[in-house]
Amino acid sequence: KLVKQVNKALNDMKEDGTLQQISNKWLNTDVTATSSTSFLTKLFKAILSGLKITILLSIISMIIGLVIGVIISIIRYLKVPVLSQILAVYVAFFRGTPLLVQLFLLYFGLPQIFQSLKGMTGFTATFIALGLNASAYISEVLRGSFKAMDNGQMEACLSIGMTNTQAIRRIILPQVMRMSIPSIGNIYIDIVKGSSLAFTIGVAEMLAKAQMVASTNYRFFESYIVVAIVYWILIEIFNYIQRILERKLSVY
Numbered sequence: 001k002l003v004k005q006v007n008k009a010l011n012d013m014k015e016d017g018t019l020q021q022i023s024n025k026w027l028n029t030d031v032t033a034t035s036s037t038s039f040l041t042k043l044f045k046a047i048l049s050g051l052k053i054t055i056l057l058s059i060i061s062m063i064i065g066l067v068i069g070v071i072i073s074i075i076r077y078l079k080v081p082v083l084s085q086i087l088a089v090y091v092a093f094f095r096g097t098p099l100l101v102q103l104f105l106l107y108f109g110l111p112q113i114f115q116s117l118k119g120m121t122g123f124t125a126t127f128i129a130l131g132l133n134a135s136a137y138i139s140e141v142l143r144g145s146f147k148a149m150d151n152g153q154m155e156a157c158l159s160i161g162m163t164n165t166q167a168i169r170r171i172i173l174p175q176v177m178r179m180s181i182p183s184i185g186n187i188y189i190d191i192v193k194g195s196s197l198a199f200t201i202g203v204a205e206m207l208a209k210a211q212m213v214a215s216t217n218y219r220f221f222e223s224y225i226v227v228a229i230v231y232w233i234l235i236e237i238f239n240y241i242q243r244i245l246e247r248k249l250s251v252y
Contacts, residue, residue, distance in 0.1 A: 047209055054195050099194050181242070192234060211223070
């Protein structure tokens with residue numbers, strides 16, 4: 001009896017357009033759509049709207065990761081007392097724990113200790129977690145490139161009156177960055193794919209949008225295969241840009 005009443009209420013809402021309005025507002029899709037064309041149209045619109053969030057998340061996270069990673073690698077290269085040991089633990093933690101755990105710890109755990117973090121949005125938590133995670137890997141890539149540099153270059157810089165900071169900024173770091181581009185590019189790809197975890201804390205990126213559409217139509221295969229293809233295309237575009245950049249810098 002209860003099921004019949006619920007079905008009748010849903011049919012009434014469908015007929016007067018209420019159900020369509022609610023689904024468009026909260027799910028960004030029309031659950032009343034029945035045709036295949038309408039479904040695919042809604043799916044592509046939803047995924048494209050989520051694509052903007054995915055790209056924005058990955059760019060912000062990469063900037064954070066690159067800045068922090070460069071700082072960490074320089075400090076560890078110069079073997080600054082105390083700081084080097086602290087940052088070694090930092091790198092070990094972020095490389096040794098799952099990204100999802102780090103995301104949950106930042107979004108759900110830390111606000112219980114630090115009251116100022118209670119207003120943090122899922123979007124903010126995601127790019128911070130991705131950025132910090134990426135910084136650990138980037139710092140290790142750069143540290144390896146620093147070690148690959150000839151020590152004679154640093155000695156030559158110091159012999160003409162440069163400080164350690166000037167030598168690294170003007171001579172060493174530009175070479176290190178050029179050597180590290182392929183590995184840093186791979187880290188960016190991991191960031192793009194890792195951004196799909198944002199849906200677990202309510203961020204409506206590509207995967208979340210596809211899941212919303214799939215849950216209202218029970219067409220999970222089409223939804224997830226389209227998301228996979230969009231991710232694939234996005235990564236291939238970046239790979240193409242990376243190859244161009246590597247060719248441009250290979251002349252130096």
